[in-house]
Amino acid sequence: MKGRHCSPRRGTHSPTLSPPKTRSPRCRDCCAAPWWSAPCSASAPSTCRRYWLAFTPAHPGIEIRLRQGGSTDLIERVRTGDLDLAFVSAPPGGAPGVTLTPIAAEPIVLACGSAHPLRNRDSVDLRDLQNETFVDFSSGWITRDVVDHAMAAAGVERRVAFEVNDVHWLLDLVSHGLGIAVAPQVFAGKKTAAQFVPIIDAPHWPIEVATSTDRHPGAAAKALLSLDDVRPRS
Template sequence: MELRQLEYFVAVAEERHFTRAAARMHVAQSGLSASIRSLERELGARLFVRNTRSVHLTDEGHALLTEARHTLANVTAAKDAVAAVQGLLRGTLTVGTLQCLGAVNLPAILARFHASHPGVELRLRQGGSTDLIERVRAGDLDLAFISTPFDEGAASGVTLTPLAAEPMMLACGPTHPLRDRDTVDLRELREETFVDFYPGWVTRDVVDQAMAAAHVERRVAFEVNDVHWLLDLVGYGLGVAVVPEVFSHKKTAARFIPLAAAPTWHIAIATATGRHPNAAAKALLSRDDVRPTS
């Protein structure tokens, strides 16, 4: 098995098309196809289901994809380590992130990193924590800034480095009866209609657990996947929400009130366990502005 075969395999798996994969790798399609067939013969398994329009991974192909990405990442890390000794920093750094990170100003961090290391190609992917963790585990991302899963089993195969924590707050409309309170107890929210993220999003999981501990059965009428939608719905009085404190810095009509015994929102950096980070990832992780807050 050759590294070039793995590179071709990953390209076809990601493009789901032999012609596009060949163009991406700057090779003739016939040569790429021959390399994939050779790899399948060597492994004794079909890696793709082919049709006239696209290709799809078989179960064996899915199993190989994660390991192939890890292998190629380790080779890249080895090359980058040699380049780093020579005073060079190059390659690609793919970072995942939530929409809002509170204590972490990721755009500013990436801008400073780019100024220091212009030879590194930066890529950014945004999503929910569960999706980002899976993409780190699969090798799609070098690292991700996520909120810590309530279910620790969801982070198997991923190392989480705590970065920051902040209390969650009640968000309500500008005419809501609780808008001028100094604090609110979760038990006072029994009759409220809620706006929240989809089940499986870590922020939602944290709130669900906190409400269950307070013996409050809540009704989530509005489920969203965007911070601004959530705040707009709350601002128009369609429901209340329990959100990280950082949301209060957004431009919104919503009002924010501290919670008694507030649940805590934790931010961490996710990296793949057992996979050597490349030199660019190491350089980013070593920066003072991404180190855990005291």
């Protein structure tokens, strides 16, 4: 996130947010959000969009630049100082040097093709998926880690035949009956022929704001963090 009327200089931050026609001090304020196709994880597009809609009218002098990436990469960029904050899907074990503040959580659901035997069920148990062929994200993506952990906890060994890095491709493969997916419920809002079935006692896919534990965010990032739903807990 960078002030439109600022001359970026590495390592300096504006102490105030200025309106568009007011010359402001030099600053460098950054933020980013993931996409699995991705919430912006995931990441989650609807979550990020809500914050931008609340933030932009209050701070017209700030230009928002959305950067898409995997949560692991974004968390590392927050840790090293390349980004002030990021909307991420939190890794199960946390992230050293980074503070993760929960802001939303989506239950995971079954996604299957229109001819799949489970498509009309009111709900399914993860153990019902024991012998299925899966479509999933590549190893190292937090969404994949959440599903792997849930399946292992249910005692289900699964075969992932298709690994992708884009939610639209994942849903396309599922729609054509090449496999099923266990994915965040937010994916059901995509334009797709895939069918979605609730999972009994479903684990949740978390969306969190990542900020550095050791550094204070810049002025623009502080303004975003002041929004009620985003404000880190003390």
